[in-house]
Every structure is written in structure tokens, then in C-alpha cells.
Amino acid sequence: MEVQQTTIHKAIPRTTVQVMFADHTILEGPVGTSLETFVQAYEKRSADRPPTVAAIVDGTLRELTMPIKRDVTVQLLTTASGDGSRIYRRSLAFLLTVAVGELFPGSQVLIDYAVPSGAFFCKVRGRAPLTAEELEQVEARMCEIVAADEPITRDIIELPKAIEMFRERGDDDKVRLMEFRSKNYLTIYELRGQIDYFYGYMVPRTSYLQLFALLPEEDGFLLQYPRRESPTIIRPTVRSPQLAEVFKRTEEWLSLLGVEDIGHLNRAIESGRIRELVLVNEALHEQHIAQIARQIAERHNDGLRLVLIAGPSSSGKTTFSKRLAVQIMAHGLKPYTLEMDRYFVDRLKTPLDENGEFDFESLGAVDLPLFNAQLVDLIAGKSVKMPHFDFISGLRNFGEELQLSTEHVIIVEGIHGMNPNLVPAIPPEQTFRIYVSALTQLNIDRHNRVPTTDVRMIRRLVRDATYRGYSALQTLTRWESVRRGEKKNIFPYQENADVMFNSALLYELAVLRPLAEPLLLQVEPSQPYYIEARRLLSILNWLKPMDTDLVPDNSLLREFIGGSIFRDYMPGMALEA
Known part of the structure; x- marks a missing residue:
């Protein structure tokens, strides 16, 4: 058999990636560019349009912080969608817990249940219920954090380390939960130095959380959020005795x-x-x-x-x-x-x-x-x-x-x-x-x-x-x-x-x-x-x-x-x- 000499050409690594949106618009950027950057280049945010808070990338739900390392197709998710609405509410709950923790150290927020008009009924533990004035302080602090456009960062830590962290903080509910976790790691989020576990994805920064309100309620308060049916407004609260x-x-x-x-x-x-x-x-x-x-x-x-x-x-x-x-x-x-x-x-x-x-x-x-x-x-x-x-x-x-x-x-x-x-x-x-x-x-x-x-x-x-x-x-x-x-x-x-x-x-x-x-x-x-x-x-x-x-x-x-x-x-x- 005759052996022929050939020249081997090394593949040149790509320096750019392409993102194709649902309307077939294609944007190109450097490898590793965040999904959020592509989304911001694609759309213009406005008050009359619900914010994009996540996306489906090649069939998989992803956060906007995801770095794009290859060509992908993207379907945007706003707060008018089920997954998008859940991400918004979850991020808003994190914002609330951070604001309360900063103003009233040692207190714990309980996200108890949802009410039909679009709100979570919440309580605080470790202190007396928040007064109307204190609730106004919490809402003002939340607005400050939103205006500061603080990043919400994601990290993965080993499960034993997470359990020890929650135990030291007195988060007994999370310690109990982690005792039976089958995976040996945990995804956590951090905002302004406060670390917590939240089930599911988050928005990348606090500036996405423009719509919310706090209202006093017997033994607690309501955290209002936009419903997916009306994602650009906060509906009036309907009492449900x-x-x-x-x-x-x-x-x-x-x-x-x-x-x-x-x-x-x-x-x-x-x-x-x-x-x-x-x-x-x-x-x-x-x-x-x-x-x-x-x-x-x-x-x-x-x-x-x-x-x-x-x-x-x-x-x-x-x-x-x-x-x-x-x-x-x-x-x-x-x-x-x-x-x-x-x-x-x-x-x-x-x-x-x-x-x-x-x-x-x-x-x-x-x-x-x-x-x-x-x-x-x-x-x-x-x-x-x-x-x-x-x-x-x-x-x-x-x-x-x-x-x-x-x-x-x-x-x-x-x-x-x-x-x-x-x-x-x-x-x-x-x-x-x-x-x-x-x-x-x-x-x-x-x-x-x-x-x-x-x-x-x-x-x-x-x-x-x-x-x-x-x-x-x-x-x-x-x-x-x-x-x-x-x-x-x-x-x-x-x-x-x-x-x-x-x-x-x-x-x-x-x-x-x-x-x-x-x-x-x-x-x-x-x-x-x-x-x-x-x-x-x-x-x-x-x-x-x-x-x-x-x-x-x-x-x-x-x-x-x-x-x-x-x-x-x-x-x-x-x-x-």
C-alpha cells in the first residue's frame, strides 16, 4: 500500500458565536458573551412591555447570566409566561429577605402563601410583626436596592458546606431539608453579601424588579407582584376573608x-x-x-x-x-x-x-x-x-x-x-x-x-x-x-x-x-x-x-x-x- 504524505490543518478556534431569536434575527458576539447582553442588543425595554427575565436556549430553560459559548437558538421568556413569572416572584422574595435582613438583623422572613390577587402573605420571625412605618422602611430599602442595580450572583457549593453554613445561621428549616438531599452539591445565590438557597432560577440583577408593593396585613404583610395575565401592573388587592x-x-x-x-x-x-x-x-x-x-x-x-x-x-x-x-x-x-x-x-x-x-x-x-x-x-x-x-x-x-x-x-x-x-x-x-x-x-x-x-x-x-x-x-x-x-x-x-x-x-x-x-x-x-x-x-x-x-x-x-x-x-x- 502506498503511503501518501498529507498536511494536517489545525482547526482555528472560533472567536465569535451566533444567537438566533424566534423571529430568525441573528446576532453575533465574542465567545462567552452573556445571554443578557445578546437580549439587550435584541430588544428595547419599555414600561409597557413585560421584562425578559430568562430564556429557553436550545430547548432548555436558562438564566440570563449564561455565557454563550456556541451557536444557539433562543426563545425569550417574559413575566407574562409561567416560568418567567415564577422567576420574577422568586427574585422578588430574595430582594425582600435581603432588605428585611439589613434593616432588622436577626429577624427571619416567612413566605407563607399566595393570595389570588397577586401577592405573597409574609411574616417575620424573631421579632414583633412589622409596623406600618417599618414596612414603609422595608419597601424604601427594596427600591434603593433596585435602583442600585445590584447583581444577583449564582454559585455551587458542596452540600456539607451548605449545611454547616445554614446551621451556623440558625436556618433550621434548610438544615432539615438538606439532610435528605440526594445530590452532593447545592446552588446558592448572593445579593449584597447575603447568601441563600432559592428553589429555581433568578433574574441577573435587581433592576429587573421594578414592580412590587408592600401592604400591611393582620399578623403580617403582603408582598404584591404583577400577575402573568397583567405583567406590567400591580393589581389592586382583593381581600379574601x-x-x-x-x-x-x-x-x-x-x-x-x-x-x-x-x-x-x-x-x-x-x-x-x-x-x-x-x-x-x-x-x-x-x-x-x-x-x-x-x-x-x-x-x-x-x-x-x-x-x-x-x-x-x-x-x-x-x-x-x-x-x-x-x-x-x-x-x-x-x-x-x-x-x-x-x-x-x-x-x-x-x-x-x-x-x-x-x-x-x-x-x-x-x-x-x-x-x-x-x-x-x-x-x-x-x-x-x-x-x-x-x-x-x-x-x-x-x-x-x-x-x-x-x-x-x-x-x-x-x-x-x-x-x-x-x-x-x-x-x-x-x-x-x-x-x-x-x-x-x-x-x-x-x-x-x-x-x-x-x-x-x-x-x-x-x-x-x-x-x-x-x-x-x-x-x-x-x-x-x-x-x-x-x-x-x-x-x-x-x-x-x-x-x-x-x-x-x-x-x-x-x-x-x-x-x-x-x-x-x-x-x-x-x-x-x-x-x-x-x-x-x-x-x-x-x-x-x-x-x-x-x-x-x-x-x-x-x-x-x-x-x-x-x-x-x-x-x-x-x-x-
Whole structure:
């Protein structure tokens, strides 16, 4: 074989990289230039445009501090997006903790829960609640830090070093959390010399945090932020006394159980105390349901005949309704469940949404005149011919006769239950409204919340796989539409409830973890919602898994994981027989 001499040319290292944006604009800059620099060259910030706070780089969520070392495609994320809104709120919480720490050394900020109008309810520990004047000082200091355009820097340290740092500072919640961390490192952030752990990404500098406000609230204060639906303004605060009462009750429950955060829960699972916590948590649920049933029974003596139950998706409304019915029967009353889908108008009469599709969640999809007329007749003891809706033909027909006694309580579960326009023909004294939702949940630690929306989404992932054969991708794809319907038809009316029931269980994410993880891992990097799947996985990763055998068969959680004693149970049938 003849050997030929060749010249080997060494590849010349590139000195520049290119970034291509969604509109195919391409910018070029030196290797290692920050993503933020490219974004600033691409767009002009203005007051009427939500700020870009992060980006999806080649399919992966990235912070703006990321150095660009190769050619990439970029999709910008503003505070009008889910991920962008979370990054803004998280960074704002860090800004708050820094300002409070500078003004009141030794005090600790607790980011407790979110309120619907766009705010975190916060408290301080280690001192008395902040006065109105002190709150003004905190807000002024936050504004100063924003105006100074201070950098928010990111670092990675070894886990033992992080644990020691938190222990020395007295951050027991973070010490508890880190005890069960599977990774041997931790990502931390620093602002003005203050170091903390925050779950998820941050904005690169404080100048991004222009929109916020602090308002005094009983025993604490509100940190207002822009909602993703209106990312350039702070909405006026809408007081929610019913929700406040739920949060207060839940705080009392957690104090009673001695579990304030996920670290406490993990310790309980590790030590074997979890069985007791499950039983007590379930007993507290049953106690509250019994209290509601007692209210209904007492008001029944004054003419109450109709119970309306509503709440967002995956709140456990079905199991709650059946457990409530059992408690109502314990008072000698007879519950009768009336399905709302009996009263759908014929399909061709269904209102259309903005896309020209049938809007089955609209109140106009219900034949309100017929529904109200039959309710009036049933309450009066008259016999009515019950409608049935054929989902195949899209037409309604009428079938069996129904007549109820004065001992009956009609239970109606549906998304419009809190809407006063649902039953205008029924006098208020004959109606009792119950709002059911997973309203509060254990937080990761005092600065990092687990949104209750995420808990409901994980519940739905598991239920859809268990009972409908859906993949995680199918459920995630539908979720945004579900959320739009909730914001339009459910949340605006929740304060119309006579009582609210918090269906969250402090231990549920530990049970859901081993069921949800395999589903979420099936979402591939090339598929939509991959970033969302990874985000949910990272939440679940903080929890020690629990065996489903510890969950009682009458638990609300069984509605999602299977094995519920109420699955095929129809309340009142035994009494009717």
C-alpha cells in the first residue's frame, strides 16, 4: 500500500458565536458573551412591555447570566409566561429577605402563601410583626436596592458546606431539608453579601424588579407582584376573608402536627412517625367535614334544601361530596346527588369560545331555566321527569320520574356552584355553598413555596394515568386550558362560599412522588412541556417517597391514586332501598 504524505490543518478556534431569536434575527458576539447582553442588543425595554427575565436556549430553560459559548437558538421568556413569572416572584422574595435582613438583623422572613390577587402573605420571625412605618422602611430599602442595580450572583457549593453554613445561621428549616438531599452539591445565590438557597432560577440583577408593593396585613404583610395575565401592573388587592380563615386553620393544623415544612415531613417518614401523622391529618379532614354537615343540618331546620359544591380541577370534590353525604345521613337527612351534566343544552345551542369551539364550561352551556324550574319543583316535593344528556348525539331526552321528601338535601357538584347566576330562582336561605380546593400545602422551607396549583397538577397526572390511560404529556397539554377555565368560571366567585374546605394533605406529595415520577420521566427533551415535567420532578425530588398502603381507603387522596372506598359508592342508595 502506498503511503501518501498529507498536511494536517489545525482547526482555528472560533472567536465569535451566533444567537438566533424566534423571529430568525441573528446576532453575533465574542465567545462567552452573556445571554443578557445578546437580549439587550435584541430588544428595547419599555414600561409597557413585560421584562425578559430568562430564556429557553436550545430547548432548555436558562438564566440570563449564561455565557454563550456556541451557536444557539433562543426563545425569550417574559413575566407574562409561567416560568418567567415564577422567576420574577422568586427574585422578588430574595430582594425582600435581603432588605428585611439589613434593616432588622436577626429577624427571619416567612413566605407563607399566595393570595389570588397577586401577592405573597409574609411574616417575620424573631421579632414583633412589622409596623406600618417599618414596612414603609422595608419597601424604601427594596427600591434603593433596585435602583442600585445590584447583581444577583449564582454559585455551587458542596452540600456539607451548605449545611454547616445554614446551621451556623440558625436556618433550621434548610438544615432539615438538606439532610435528605440526594445530590452532593447545592446552588446558592448572593445579593449584597447575603447568601441563600432559592428553589429555581433568578433574574441577573435587581433592576429587573421594578414592580412590587408592600401592604400591611393582620399578623403580617403582603408582598404584591404583577400577575402573568397583567405583567406590567400591580393589581389592586382583593381581600379574601374566607381564604384567610382557611390559611389560619391550616396553620393551626400544621402546628398541632408539628410539621411546618418538607424537612419535617421527611424526618417523620424516616423515623416511622408518618403513620400517626397520616391518621391525625385524615381525622382533621373528617372533623371539618362533620362540622360542615352539622351546619347544613342546623340550617335544614330553617329551610335549607340545596348544597352547591364547586372548586378547581383535582381538588377532590367527588370524594368530598360523598364523605359529606355520609355525614349528612348521620344527622338523619337524605342526600340526593343531582348531576349538572343532565342539564346541558343541545350541543348546537352551546356557546362558542374565542376560537369558535364549543365552550362546554360556559354557564350558557347549562339550561338554566329548566334547571331552576326542576329544583323549585323538587324542593316543593313535586314529581319531575328527569333529563338525560346523550354525549354521543349531543341531544337531551327525558326519562324517569323523581320525587323528593322534605328530609332530602340536594347536592349539586359543578364548576359554577359559587356563581350566583346559577340558581337565581332558589332563595338564599335554601342554599348552602361549599368551595373545595387544595388551598395550602407544605412549603419546601420558609422562603420556597410549593404552589398549590402544582399539587393539583401532580394529582391530575396520577389520576389521568390511573383511570384514563393518559400520558403525562397529554395531561400537561390540557392543563393550560383547564387553568383558563378556572380563572374565568371558578376563582372569581370563590368568596361567595358559605364555607371553604382545604383538601390538601400534608403528606400527599410523598405518596404521589413514586407514582408521578415514572410518568414525568416519559416526557422526552424533544417534546413540548419537557421543561415543565423537569420542574415538577425537581419538586418531587425533595420528598422521601411514601408507600400508598399508608393512605386510608376513605382518603381524598384515594380519588387520584386508586383504591377509594367511595369509587362506586352512591350516597343515600342504601336508605332509599
